[in-house]
Amino acid sequence: MDREKDRIFQEEKAYLKKTIAEIDRQLEELQKIPRYFGENITEQALDYMREEQKRHLNKALSEPYFGRLDFQEKGKERVPIYIGKTGIENGKTKDLLVVDWRAPIASMFYSFTGGDGTASYESPDGIIEGLIYLKRNLVIREQILQRVVDSYERGKDHPQITDEFLIYRLGENKDNRLRDIVSTIQEEQDRIIRSVKDLALIIQGVAGSGKTTVALHRIAYLLYRYREKVNAEKMIIFAPNSMFLDYISNVLPELGVGGIQQTTFNSWVLEQLGEDIRLNDPTDQLTEWFAVGDQRPKITDQAPGRFKGSIRFMAMIERCLSDYEEMSSPEQDFEAWEGSILPVEQVKTWFLETQHFPMVKRRERVVNRIKKWTDQQLESIWDQRLKKELKKKSASRLKTYLKNWPDFTALSFYKQIFQNKQLDIPPQVRKRSLQNFKLNRIDQEDLAPLLYIHHRLNGIDRNQIFDHIVIDEAQDFSPFQIAVLKQRVRNHSFTILGDIAQSIHAYQGILDWQEFIGLFGEGESAFYQLNRSYRSTMEIIQFANQILAGVNEKSKLADPVFRSGEKVRLIYARYEERIGQVLEAVRHFKGNHANTIAVVGRTEEDCKELHRALGKAGVEASLLHARQREYGGGISVVPVYLTKGLEFDAVLIVDADDRNYTIEDAKLLYVGCTRALHQLGILYAGNPSPLISRIEERYYTTKW
Numbered sequence: 001m002d003r004e005k006d007r008i009f010q011e012e013k014a015y016l017k018k019t020i021a022e023i024d025r026q027l028e029e030l031q032k033i034p035r036y037f038g039e040n041i042t043e044q045a046l047d048y049m050r051e052e053q054k055r056h057l058n059k060a061l062s063e064p065y066f067g068r069l070d071f072q073e074k075g076k077e078r079v080p081i082y083i084g085k086t087g088i089e090n091g092k093t094k095d096l097l098v099v100d101w102r103a104p105i106a107s108m109f110y111s112f113t114g115g116d117g118t119a120s121y122e123s124p125d126g127i128i129e130g131l132i133y134l135k136r137n138l139v140i141r142e143q144i145l146q147r148v149v150d151s152y153e154r155g156k157d158h159p160q161i162t163d164e165f166l167i168y169r170l171g172e173n174k175d176n177r178l179r180d181i182v183s184t185i186q187e188e189q190d191r192i193i194r195s196v197k198d199l200a201l202i203i204q205g206v207a208g209s210g211k212t213t214v215a216l217h218r219i220a221y222l223l224y225r226y227r228e229k230v231n232a233e234k235m236i237i238f239a240p241n242s243m244f245l246d247y248i249s250n251v252l253p254e255l256g257v258g259g260i261q262q263t264t265f266n267s268w269v270l271e272q273l274g275e276d277i278r279l280n281d282p283t284d285q286l287t288e289w290f291a292v293g294d295q296r297p298k299i300t301d302q303a304p305g306r307f308k309g310s311i312r313f314m315a316m317i318e319r320c321l322s323d324y325e326e327m328s329s330p331e332q333d334f335e336a337w338e339g340s341i342l343p344v345e346q347v348k349t350w351f352l353e354t355q356h357f358p359m360v361k362r363r364e365r366v367v368n369r370i371k372k373w374t375d376q377q378l379e380s381i382w383d384q385r386l387k388k389e390l391k392k393k394s395a396s397r398l399k400t401y402l403k404n405w406p407d408f409t410a411l412s413f414y415k416q417i418f419q420n421k422q423l424d425i426p427p428q429v430r431k432r433s434l435q436n437f438k439l440n441r442i443d444q445e446d447l448a449p450l451l452y453i454h455h456r457l458n459g460i461d462r463n464q465i466f467d468h469i470v471i472d473e474a475q476d477f478s479p480f481q482i483a484v485l486k487q488r489v490r491n492h493s494f495t496i497l498g499d500i501a502q503s504i505h506a507y508q509g510i511l512d513w514q515e516f517i518g519l520f521g522e523g524e525s526a527f528y529q530l531n532r533s534y535r536s537t538m539e540i541i542q543f544a545n546q547i548l549a550g551v552n553e554k555s556k557l558a559d560p561v562f563r564s565g566e567k568v569r570l571i572y573a574r575y576e577e578r579i580g581q582v583l584e585a586v587r588h589f590k591g592n593h594a595n596t597i598a599v600v601g602r603t604e605e606d607c608k609e610l611h612r613a614l615g616k617a618g619v620e621a622s623l624l625h626a627r628q629r630e631y632g633g634g635i636s637v638v639p640v641y642l643t644k645g646l647e648f649d650a651v652l653i654v655d656a657d658d659r660n661y662t663i664e665d666a667k668l669l670y671v672g673c674t675r676a677l678h679q680l681g682i683l684y685a686g687n688p689s690p691l692i693s694r695i696e697e698r699y700y701t702t703k704w
Contacts, residue, residue: 005148012068012138013145019064019088020143023057026091030054056086056256063096063140064088066183069109070134071119078133083109085182086256089246101182102224110131110190114152137165137183165561170534173595173649173678176633177250181213192528193218197226197468198491200525202513204500205546206558207674208535211497212248212645215470218495220255222468230467232259239264240473243628244455244645265481269447273454275411278441283626292660293603304429305507308445311477311519316424317449320417321456324408325359334370334401336394340377342370358459365405370398410454414446445508448480455487465490473645474498474516476509482516492524501548501556504641504667533558533674535647537565537698540680543671546695551666558674566592567675569681570692570700578685579613582654585681586619586635588704591652591681597635598648600672602660606641610654611637640672651676654683 031054037046065084072078078343099106104123112119112132120129133154139147149165168185185193192214195201201218205211219237222230237260239245245262246275252260270277281317297395307313329351366640381387408416417423418433430464436442442450466489471477475498486492496516503509510516533541541560549556569588573581582599589597599614604625611623614637617657624631624638631646638646640653653672661669669691673680682692682700 006151009145009148012148015082016064016140016143016145019082020061022090022097023061023064023088023475027054027057027061029091030057042177043540049623057088059254059256060084060086060088060098060141060265066138066140067109068134068136068138069106069130069132071105071130073128073130076130078131080134081105081109085180085254100224100578102221107190107194108406109135110185111187112152113187116154134669158314166534167554167561170561173593176247176596176631178213178248178647180217180251181210182217182255185214185217186210186532186534188528188530188532189214189217192227192530193221195526197222197230200492200494200516200520201494201515201528202474202525203495203497203528203530204513204556205497206499206500206528206533206556207671208533208541208558208647209530210534211499211530212472214249214530215495215497216251217255217258218605219252219468220257221468223257232257233261234465234467235470236261236263236268236466236468237470238268238472240476240645241626241628241642243624243631243642244472246630247646265477266447269451273410273450275409277411277450279447280436280441280443300638303507304432304443305445305478305643307426307429308443308449309480309508311479311483313449314452314480314483317452320420321359321413321453324413327412328359328363330401330404332401332404334398336374336377336397337390340374340390342373358455359408359457361459363405367398367402374398376410408457410450410457411442413453413457414450427685429531433456445478448478448484452480452484452487455484458513460487464488466493468493468495470495470497472497473499473502475503476505478508479510479515479519482519486519492520501667502671504644529556531556532561533560536560536674536676537563537678537679539567540673540676541626541662543568543680543695543699544670547666547670547673547691551663551691565678568700569679569704570701570702571681571683571686571704572688573683574683575685578654578683579610579617581683582610582614582652583617583619584704585652585683586614588681589652589679592650594649594679595649596633596648598643598646599635600640600643600651600653600673600675601637602640602655606655607637607639640668643675644671647675647677649677650679650681652681652683656682656684656689656692658687658689658693661691663690665689666691 024047030050033050036043038044060125063084065082067083069081069083070078071081082098083101083106084098086098087096087103088098089095090097099185101109101354104121105128107121108119109699112135118129119132120127131154133150135152137147137149137151138145147168149168151165154231166184166186192201192203195218203211203214220237223232239248239262242263245264249262252258266279266282270279272631309497310619314355330344333344334347336342346368347366349662351362354365357365378387378391418430418437432443433446469485469489471482471485471494474496478498482496483667500511500513503511513527517527536544538560541558545557569585571581571585586597586599599610599621601610607623611621614621614635619635621635621637624636624642626642636648653669656669669689687693
């Protein structure tokens with residue numbers, strides 16, 4: 001058996017050597033061709049193609065491929081197909097040495113799960129069927145073959161091998177960046193990645209199900225599959241905060257994709273509006289909502305965030321805009337000077353003739369026609385002194401005339417809505433908004449309404465339409481946000497992903513995905529559910545599931561991959577001993593080879609205190625906060641609400657007592673626990689949170 005394994009290993013080493021030699025040869029040939037910097041468009045295009053080829057080859061050089069599939073198409077010979085992040089062709093024979101993972105034939109590497117039946121893939125020429133004889137995973141690092149795992153061989157039984165390679169990869173420690181999963185994409189994930197472009201995909205995925213990486217791989221797939229119809233510059237990713245953007249920043253470049261816009265919804269809308277608008281610091285709202293116990297405000301559908309994010313509010317704004325359009329043209333003649341009158345009927349005719357234009361453009365066109373009419377009237381006057389005097393008078397009168405036809409911006413129109421006492425706006429919403437306007441400020445929930453008004457007043461330029469939009473942590477988005485983004489994307493091409501069990505921002509967002517699905521017509525959306533968690537060990541997921549069980553009945557509990565680790569540590573310590581226990585936890589985690597460790601506090605103030613204490617004890621740690629733009633790895637002290645979307649080798653949740661985590665905080669504590677990949681510790685003084693006091697002892701240990 002060992003001899004057979006060695007033979008296979010040597011065979012794979014030989015193919016790797018051959019592939020690397022061909023990559024080196026092609027790179028050497030390309031390097032000999034001088035760069036072109038002239039004006040010839042054809043030569044410019046050829047130079048660009050050569051530079052792209054060099055980039056792909058250089059990226060493939062250290063890890064040319066990760067999988068092998070031996071396939072025999074009906075009526076043809078059996079051939080080995082090597083699969084990598086980019087396709088590699090033999091420059092002389094034109095044979096494919098490596099197939100791009102996004103190619104149709106490569107889909108079988110992800111969809112085939114065993115059995116003796118036929119396999120198939122959809123090619124441009126139709127369905128291709130055949131037999132798979134071998135499915136092999138390979139680990140190559142810096143041109144060195146490190147591991148060979150056969151997950152399927154026709155005629156042999158592999159009862160546990162299928163997950164062996166996946167578990168091996170999941171067991172690796174993480175650094176400060178999210179990684180691609182191209183070598184371990186699972187069948188359920190692959191179906192989402194390869195879904196058609198013109199569809200709003202809504203993905204409900206439990207913590208650790210790979211939602212974010214699936215969405216990023218879907219972008220890479222769409223750019224490959226629809227290369228003639230989409231381009232990277234017309235795609236955008238909306239992430240929850242700047243630190244999260246930094247965390248995911250390596251995935252797309254690793255997949256050979258660049259040029260994708262990556263931002264937050266707040267930043268993007270402010271840029272679109274182009275007005276001098278000051279946004280209240282969203283951190284203040286976070287601090288207010290994530291206060292402890294009775295200090296936290298009560299949230300209802302009448303609260304500003306929920307009301308302003310509703311379709312009900314959007315409909316109210318639409319009615320106001322429609323009324324404005326109907327009543328916005330002047331109701332009287334324009335008298336440029338005594339005896340020179342432009343009838344109001346003519347002004348209204350011009351206004352109706354431009355009804356296919358947005359309001360600002362309609363107004364501009366009608367005003368320009370009035371000015372042109374005035375100029376024509378002036379042409380019949382020969383006395384230059386009188387002509388100059390009348391021109392000045394007509395300009396003044398036009399300015400007065402147009403006061404009855406206000407030139408609204410999005411913000412000025414929005415203010416008018418809240419000043420209209422006839423509109424059914426909740427009192428607390430109206431009061432807060434008017435107070436903000438006095439200070440020339442708005443809240444983040446005002447951004448979607450403002451952009452909606454901006455679109456109606458100014459229109460949407462064709463160049464501002466996206467080919468595809470990705471929204472991460474979408475459970476924190478409002479229906480209004482999705483509705484306004486629908487106006488900015490072709491053919492409702494969305495990837496919308498999140499987890500209702502992690503909807504910790506109750507002052508905004510949704511409670512059910514149906515709130516988004518209902519925004520799309522029949523056949524315009526598809527819903528996927530990812531229930532398998534790949535991030536954490538079985539012990540961590542089982543513990544976290546107990547926090548949600550019986551508290552949030554709408555949430556689907558995570559199904560863990562069978563990757564076992566150490567038990568969750570539930571540690572009691574008196575308040576004055578807690579820092580000592582934090583230090584003990586850090587030592588324990590580091591002793592178990594954790595590269596990234598999160599010490600999780602309940603609030604930002606708690607985290608500042610923990611960070612100071614760690615510093616005094618000589619522990620170098622980063623203090624993460626809501627305004628953070630980068631995540632540097634190592635040891636981090638972070639408030640629990642800010643851990644969402646991140647992952648760490650080890651997590652210690654501090655102060656998990658009945659004051660900091662009530663029954664209402666189930667989702668918050670669940671989020672904190674499910675950030676841990678390999679090790680989880682929970683520390684409390686006084687009475688434990690009721691969320692953990694009811695968990696059976698078989699799910700944890702009380703010692704380090």
